[in-house]
Amino acid sequence: MIHQLRSVAIFLFFLLGAFPINAQKEPPLALVGGTLFVSPDAPPMHDAVIVISEGRIKAVGRAADVGVPPKTRLIYCTGKYILAGFWNTHVHFTDAAWNNAAIAPADGLERHMQEMLTRWGFTTVWDLGSFPANSLALRQRVESGEIPGPRILLAGDIFPKNGHPVYLPPEMQLPEAATPDEAGQMARDDLKMGLDGIKLFTGAFMGNKPVINMDTAIVKAAVDVAHAQGKPVFAHPQNAVGVDNAIAGGVDILAHTIPSAPGYTAEELARFKAQNTALIPTLSLWTTVNSDSKVTDHLVQSGVDELKAFSSNGGTILFGTDTGFTNIYDPSLEYELMHRALNAREILASLTANPAAYFHASKQGRVAKGMDADLVVLDADPFGNIQNLTRVAYTIRAGKIIYQKH
Numbered sequence: 001m002i003h004q005l006r007s008v009a010i011f012l013f014f015l016l017g018a019f020p021i022n023a024q025k026e027p028p029l030a031l032v033g034g035t036l037f038v039s040p041d042a043p044p045m046h047d048a049v050i051v052i053s054e055g056r057i058k059a060v061g062r063a064a065d066v067g068v069p070p071k072t073r074l075i076y077c078t079g080k081y082i083l084a085g086f087w088n089t090h091v092h093f094t095d096a097a098w099n100n101a102a103i104a105p106a107d108g109l110e111r112h113m114q115e116m117l118t119r120w121g122f123t124t125v126w127d128l129g130s131f132p133a134n135s136l137a138l139r140q141r142v143e144s145g146e147i148p149g150p151r152i153l154l155a156g157d158i159f160p161k162n163g164h165p166v167y168l169p170p171e172m173q174l175p176e177a178a179t180p181d182e183a184g185q186m187a188r189d190d191l192k193m194g195l196d197g198i199k200l201f202t203g204a205f206m207g208n209k210p211v212i213n214m215d216t217a218i219v220k221a222a223v224d225v226a227h228a229q230g231k232p233v234f235a236h237p238q239n240a241v242g243v244d245n246a247i248a249g250g251v252d253i254l255a256h257t258i259p260s261a262p263g264y265t266a267e268e269l270a271r272f273k274a275q276n277t278a279l280i281p282t283l284s285l286w287t288t289v290n291s292d293s294k295v296t297d298h299l300v301q302s303g304v305d306e307l308k309a310f311s312s313n314g315g316t317i318l319f320g321t322d323t324g325f326t327n328i329y330d331p332s333l334e335y336e337l338m339h340r341a342l343n344a345r346e347i348l349a350s351l352t353a354n355p356a357a358y359f360h361a362s363k364q365g366r367v368a369k370g371m372d373a374d375l376v377v378l379d380a381d382p383f384g385n386i387q388n389l390t391r392v393a394y395t396i397r398a399g400k401i402i403y404q405k406h
């Protein structure tokens with residue numbers, strides 16, 4: 001009998017553990033009176049009401065048309081601006097604050113999560129390389145509701161043989177693939193562990209020595225494994241060969257622009273279009289890689305030009321900063337630099353509708369009935385000034401407030 005009870009308890013533990021606790025116990029919530037942008041290209045809806053329950057948006061409309069059920073917690077948003085939750089498609093949970101994520105005190109992790117992500121409106125992030133066991137443990141604690149944080153998607157890294165980038169500690173053990181079989185096995189192992197995608201270093205930066213590129217056959221082997229399981233593949237390209245090998249191997253997303261290269265060729269742009277390649281610009285990263293301001297200006301301008309060319313070609317732009325690798329947590333600089341190539345609507349799309357569509361997150365990226373209640377409330381209009389995207393009053397994920405400005 002005791003044995004049976006214990007079995008039932010264990011069964012319940014797993015059953016309950018399988019549901020997002022975030023969505024379960026939150027009281028109904030309504031955002032009342034703000035200006036809502038349903039999607040990046042929709043006209044503003046003034047005096048809007050959004051009713052949220054069980055993690056989802058139950059109703060959206062003008063205050064005159066939408067009733068708020070009794071016992072609903074109200075957040076008055078008069079003078080504020082409401083958008084779908086933001087995605088940061090290039091982050092890293094690698095700095096020391098995340099160490100021992102399985103057992104580290106929750107308040108420290110929450111504070112760092114806020115400093116790095118939630119106070120800037122991020123409700124979903126892609127970690128493009130960290131210590132998988134540690135990041136999986138962190139994700140578990142976020143999903144349990146213990147640490148307020150974004151939805152975390154994780155990519156497993158694969159490097160070319162002898163392609164240990166100079167900016168990573170030499171003693172760090174990195175998965176280097178010498179053959180297509182090895183790359184395929186590494187990709188299989190990563191996905192089996194519970195990671196959500198693969199990131200390939202199709203070019204590894206070796207400092208004063210030449211870039212080490214990953215052979216196309218190795219790229220393709222990893223891509224085939226990931227695609228067979230419906231998972232995306234990112235590439236860190238580093239140079240033009242790294243871009244070309246990524247394209248030839250069928251990579252989905254370029255995780256950076258390549259500012260030291262002369263720009264994308266017409267042939268590359270045609271391939272991006274044909275293969276539905278997406279680009280993460282990481283323009284603010286280029287302000288950190290060289291101490292000479294003239295070189296920095298050139299790198300940044302080159303990245304801006306590539307972003308402009310890629311976007312004008314019809315390519316999907318995904319917002320991403322490489323935060324966590326850099327210590328630039330505030331996305332202001334990224335918005336400013338992107339705005340040299342894109343308008344406010346396009347930047348907003350890169351934060352919301354584009355990543356939701358690209359990663360098939362059909363319940364995200366827009367504010368509509370039935371969608372996940374992932375929302376950002378801003379204190380000022382982002383179409384008035386792009387920097388207002390950083391003036392976050394509330395970040396709401398699945399109906400739960402994960403950040404609130406004090």
Ligand SMILES: [Zn+2]
Pocket residue numbers: 090091092128322325
């Ligand atoms: Zn990165």
